[in-house]
Amino acid sequence: MSYKIIVDSCGELSPEMKASGYFATASLSIDVDDYHVIDDETFNQKEFLEKVAASPNCPKSSCPSPDTYMEKYHCDAAHVYAVTLSAELSGSYNSAVLGVELYKEEYGEKKIHVFNSKSASIGETLIAMKIAECEDKGMTFEEVIDTVETYIEDQRTYFLLESLEALRKNGRLTGLKAMVATALSIKPVMGATPEGTICQLGQARGMKKALVKMADEIAAHEEHAEDKILAISHCNCPARAEELKKLLLARLQPKDVIILDTAGISSLYASDGGVIAVI
Incomplete structure (x- = not known):
């Protein structure tokens, strides 16, 4: 596989993206009182919303650890990209960047780039799709980064x-x-x-x-x-x-x-x- 795109779980992956093999999720977690949720394919929206409605307390979220990102980067792909929710709203971006450093210490050099979406949810989805589009056009790693960073600046x-x-x-x-x-x-x-x-x-x-x-x-x-x-x-x-x-x-x-x-x-x-x- 020539590339891999890791999207933190604030970004939704379509069924087609999941099936393609090019995309992976770095899961955040959520706590509603003593109800603990890993935001992955096991997430049950109906049950979660019921728990939130029944609780007097606000749910709390936790971002993926740098180690989680490091292990996601450890794959056969020559180019690896991460897309995180806005660095102004979560520690996920910082974790992903630290994960790059951990990867280099553990496994050596690799072409990895972390995109700060400056967005969330479906905004991350579009950015991940843009990366794949650029890769599929045969752009170099550096060209993909430049094109996608410009796309992020233009996105609303x-x-x-x-x-x-x-x-x-x-x-x-x-x-x-x-x-x-x-x-x-x-x-x-x-x-x-x-x-x-x-x-x-x-x-x-x-x-x-x-x-x-x-x-x-x-x-x-x-x-x-x-x-x-x-x-x-x-x-x-x-x-x-x-x-x-x-x-x-x-x-x-x-x-x-x-x-x-x-x-x-x-x-x-x-x-x-x-x-x-x-x-």
Whole structure:
């Protein structure tokens, strides 16, 4: 195998990506009171959401260790890439970088590069797909890195959640102004800054209007959509994801659209009913 792409488990892998053999997952873990979850193929979203709903405490996540990444890098592939959720939101990126150093000490030199997605969830998925596209075109290792880093800079992430509590309680909303009262059914449309932190882009009363606001926000900032893939992930709300797709296709003409269910970490932070869109 000429290349391998390791995506931390905040990024969803499609069935096709899993079957290809080119992609692997570095699993984070989650604790809800005494309920411990490894975010891998055993993750049960329904059971997890029930545990979260029943607990007065906020779930906690832990990133993969540097040793975990080191062992993932130890493979037959000549080129190895890791894609992690935003370094501003998790220690996963630092673990992946430390894993490179551990690998070199243990096994010697190898072409390994860690991409800070500056995003999360389906944003990581798109980056992993871009790496594979570049490799399949026969680009050199250095050309792949340059092309994908430019792609990351151009990528935009948006999300709309029923509740921001999981993000707030885990300190992921640091620096944001106080959120509007959820009792008023005000739904903030959120996004990622170029640095990979979270920002508020707009708001609307009720989820239906907020989805329209989100679609408007995406369309207003998107150029050359015809060259890009639109990716949507959702936590237990396929109809909402389809509605967002419909709203966006009325405003944009992307070259393709993919919709995936959130895995464990994305389910933790998106919470029941959350949708994430990246283009």
